Amino acid sequence: MxxxxxxxxxxxxxxxxxxxxxxxxPAEHAYDAITAIASHVAGTPMxxxxxxxxxxxxxxxxxxxxxxxxxxxxxxCGHAVxxxxxxxxxxxRADDRFADNPLVLGEPKIRFYHGVPLISxxxxxxxxxxxxxxxxxxxxxxxxxxxxxxxxxxxQFELRRRNHELESQRAELSIQRRFxxxxxxxxxxxxxxxxxxxxxxxxxxxxxxxxEELAERPFLHLLHPDDVDRTVAExxxxxxxxxxxxxxxxxxxxxxxxxxxxxxxxxxxGETFLAAAHxxxxxxxxxxxxxxxxxxxxxxxxxxxxxxxxFDGRGVVEQVNPTCTRMFGAGPDEIVGRPVSELVAxxxxxxxxxxxxxxxxxxxxxxxxxxxxxxxxxxxxxxxEAMVAPxxxxxxxxxxxxxxxxxxxxxxERRQAEFVSTVTHELRTPxxxxxxxxxxxxxxxxxxxxxPVAEYVGVALSNTERLGRLIDDVLDLEKMRSGQMVYxxxxxxxxxxxxxxxxxxxxxxREHDAEVVVIGDVPAVEVVVDKDRMVQVLxxxxxxxxxxxxxxxxxxxxxxxxAERLRLRIRDHxxxxxxxxxxxIFQRFAQADGSGRRGGTGLGLSIxxxxxxxxxxxLAFEDAPGGGTIFYVDLFAREP
Amino acid sequence: xxVLLVDDEADIRRIAELSLRNLGGHExxxxxxxxxxxxSVEGISPDVVLMDVTMPDLDxxxxxxxxxxxxxxxxxxxxxxxxxxxxxxxxxxAGAVGVIEKPFDPMTLHAALRRIVGG
Numbered sequence: 001m002x003x004x005x006x007x008x009x010x011x012x013x014x015x016x017x018x019x020x021x022x023x024x025x026p027a028e029h030a031y032d033a034i035t036a037i038a039s040h041v042a043g044t045p046m047x048x049x050x051x052x053x054x055x056x057x058x059x060x061x062x063x064x065x066x067x068x069x070x071x072x073x074x075x076x077c078g079h080a081v082x083x084x085x086x087x088x089x090x091x092x093r094a095d096d097r098f099a100d101n102p103l104v105l106g107e108p109k110i111r112f113y114h115g116v117p118l119i120s121x122x123x124x125x126x127x128x129x130x131x132x133x134x135x136x137x138x139x140x141x142x143x144x145x146x147x148x149x150x151x152x153x154x155x156q157f158e159l160r161r162r163n164h165e166l167e168s169q170r171a172e173l174s175i176q177r178r179f180x181x182x183x184x185x186x187x188x189x190x191x192x193x194x195x196x197x198x199x200x201x202x203x204x205x206x207x208x209x210x211x212e213e214l215a216e217r218p219f220l221h222l223l224h225p226d227d228v229d230r231t232v233a234e235x236x237x238x239x240x241x242x243x244x245x246x247x248x249x250x251x252x253x254x255x256x257x258x259x260x261x262x263x264x265x266x267x268x269x270g271e272t273f274l275a276a277a278h279x280x281x282x283x284x285x286x287x288x289x290x291x292x293x294x295x296x297x298x299x300x301x302x303x304x305x306x307x308x309x310x311f312d313g314r315g316v317v318e319q320v321n322p323t324c325t326r327m328f329g330a331g332p333d334e335i336v337g338r339p340v341s342e343l344v345a346x347x348x349x350x351x352x353x354x355x356x357x358x359x360x361x362x363x364x365x366x367x368x369x370x371x372x373x374x375x376x377x378x379x380x381x382x383x384x385e386a387m388v389a390p391x392x393x394x395x396x397x398x399x400x401x402x403x404x405x406x407x408x409x410x411x412x413e414r415r416q417a418e419f420v421s422t423v424t425h426e427l428r429t430p431x432x433x434x435x436x437x438x439x440x441x442x443x444x445x446x447x448x449x450x451x452p453v454a455e456y457v458g459v460a461l462s463n464t465e466r467l468g469r470l471i472d473d474v475l476d477l478e479k480m481r482s483g484q485m486v487y488x489x490x491x492x493x494x495x496x497x498x499x500x501x502x503x504x505x506x507x508x509x510r511e512h513d514a515e516v517v518v519i520g521d522v523p524a525v526e527v528v529v530d531k532d533r534m535v536q537v538l539x540x541x542x543x544x545x546x547x548x549x550x551x552x553x554x555x556x557x558x559x560x561x562x563a564e565r566l567r568l569r570i571r572d573h574x575x576x577x578x579x580x581x582x583x584x585i586f587q588r589f590a591q592a593d594g595s596g597r598r599g600g601t602g603l604g605l606s607i608x609x610x611x612x613x614x615x616x617x618x619l620a621f622e623d624a625p626g627g628g629t630i631f632y633v634d635l636f637a638r639e640p
Numbered sequence: 641x642x643v644l645l646v647d648d649e650a651d652i653r654r655i656a657e658l659s660l661r662n663l664g665g666h667e668x669x670x671x672x673x674x675x676x677x678x679x680s681v682e683g684i685s686p687d688v689v690l691m692d693v694t695m696p697d698l699d700x701x702x703x704x705x706x707x708x709x710x711x712x713x714x715x716x717x718x719x720x721x722x723x724x725x726x727x728x729x730x731x732x733x734a735g736a737v738g739v740i741e742k743p744f745d746p747m748t749l750h751a752a753l754r755r756i757v758g759g
Binding site: 433 | 649651652655656658659662663694721724725726742743744745746747
């Protein structure tokens with residue numbers, strides 16, 4: 001037996017067969033009919049439409065046979081396919097190629113075979129064949145009929161192929177249709193009379209009209225009257241082939257009466273406009289709102305009383321407001337693009353405290369204003385203060401400096417300082433004379449003094465002293481009020497503060513026959529304070545305690561240190577703070593009834609509290625166990 | 641001690657002079673301004689200069705600076721209103737040997753001055 005050869009185009013042939021997608025499909029009437037006619041025409045009991053697959057032949061249609069396929073190796077058709085020509089086997093037993101073929105020896109005992117190759121797409125895919133159990137010869141007439149029938153099978157193949165193509169086209173169309181339906185863009189086709197033909201459902205969502213309503217009449221009636229001419233003009237440009245596409249905007253009336261702004265792209269395809277539109281309404285509204293808020297912000301920046309400067313991480317100015325150009329007497333071009341440090345007077349460009357473009361990521365550095373002499377374009381200087389805040393623009397870190405001309409404030413401060421110092425001097429000078437003259441009389445330097453005179457000179461003298469303290473206190477308050485009380489903060493050992501306060505009150509305590517004692521140890525820690533001011537506070541508290549303690553009693557001072565808190569306590573053995581006075585004790589000129597006799601000004605506690613507040617501390621009081629009052633000052637302590 | 645007393649206020653000069661002379665037994669030469677003090681300081685050659693800080697023409701610190709510039713080692717004590725410890729330090733570092741606060745007690749002025757000068 002000879003197995004069929006593989007044809008030279010086997011690879012392409014199998015590809016063609018796959019593409020036809022016919023093997024293992026159900027029987028079809030057309031093939032069955034052709035096969036039946038072939039069997040009848042040839043007068044053979046068997047006929048087949050056989051397709052030769054890689055290693056089998058499979059029967060699309062069959063007459064007189066049970067099998068649906070056989071191995072290719074024993075197939076007759078394989079030989080017809082290998083040669084691409086009609087294979088005629090008149091007597092298989094007499095043919096070396098087939099004599100011992102199992103299909104010849106056994107069922108279906110083939111003796112006669114006539115197979116016409118089915119050539120489709122240039123390849124022999126199989127055969128239309130007729131078979132018999134006895135040797136035969138077909139007339140030319142019959143052979144020609146079989147050849148025609150084979151052509152019919154091939155026609156069926158072509159038909160099948162076209163069906164495949166149509167189906168895949170239909171699938172593609174249906175996908176396109178789905179895109180069309182789900183598109184967020186407004187898609188449409190329209191006739192040359194500007195009547196919608198095909199609209200995707202998005203139109204209903206955006207315009208509120210049903211698709212039928214939209215397609216009812218030419219859409220011009222839905223357009224904003226101001227947009228009709230423009231729209232017609234664009235359609236005309238397309239229709240007259242002056243341009244392949246148009247790109248424009250117009251407004252459609254929503255069913256609820258609003259105008260919807262659409263942005264269009266349209267082409268003309270034959271007699272049909274194809275167009276896609278986008279709803280710009282929300283975008284436009286957002287843009288308008290943005291422009292408005294931007295305009296508002298710009299107005300704020302441009303009309304700000306302060307100069308506003310933005311600069312980049314290298315300290316190069318990017319933008320300035322009009323106040324800035326006015327303040328520095330320079331055009332924007334003379335500031336923008338240049339280092340922001342050029343606004344600082346040259347004398348201070350090396351001073352870290354004046355350079356508001358350095359160390360900006362240190363929040364500590366940013367939290368307070370930079371004060372520096374600023375330089376105008378013409379070289380004149382003015383006192384300025386800058387606050388700097390960082391912001392993020394995209395990936396870049398940028399900074400906004402708000403610069404304020406504080407020369408007027410500085411002048412006022414200087415005037416105020418001069419006033420305070422002048423007043424101090426002017427008030428104290430006569431007081432010194434009065435105090436001196438009274439002192440000399442009182443001391444008997446000018447001759448003997450009678451007792452009633454001495455008594456009244458004593459009254460005058462003590463009131464002179466009180467007046468002196470009052471002047472000091474009023475000036476202190478004035479400095480605090482005007483913010484020009486200067487605090488020179490430095491770390492100080494607590495013991496040094498206590499010692500200084502004790503020294504300052506020593507004489508006073510002795511006069512009052514009171515003893516000021518330190519209870520326990522003073523911890524070896526430091527506090528960051530203005531030493532003068534804090535000693536003033538402690539002196540004031542000790543003096544008060546001395547004043548209110550009955551003579552012969554002790555005033556006790558103690559210092560307690562726990563974690564970061566340091567508490568200085570001053571305890572008196574006085575009558576305690578009267579209930580009705582507790583709320584007012586830190587107010588100016590607040591004095592409990594009768595305490596005026598003790599020579600106070602009523603300002604000491606108010607001043608002390610301001611000072612302690614400025615140190616971030618607490619000044620308060622509590623009743624002492626067993627009578628008397630404890631005033632305490634809480635400060636932040638640190639190890640030296 | 642011979643004291644050069646410098647103050648632009650006549651009343652204060654009178655009181656201080658009386659105190660220093662009558663109570664302390666010091667010899668007192670008074671000057672009513674910084675300029676006057678500078679004009680006479682070498683002729684007087686005082687043991688101590690007791691001087692107001694705030695004066696209309698030359699203030700005490702300027703007088704002190706000039707005195708030192710002339711190579712005079714005479715101790716200088718300032719009298720001034722409202723002395724903060726920081727002011728005291730400033731005066732001392734400028735070369736003063738002490739500070740007496742105004743208003744002063746005329747009964748103890750001479751003693752305070754003597755204590756400062758150590759005489």
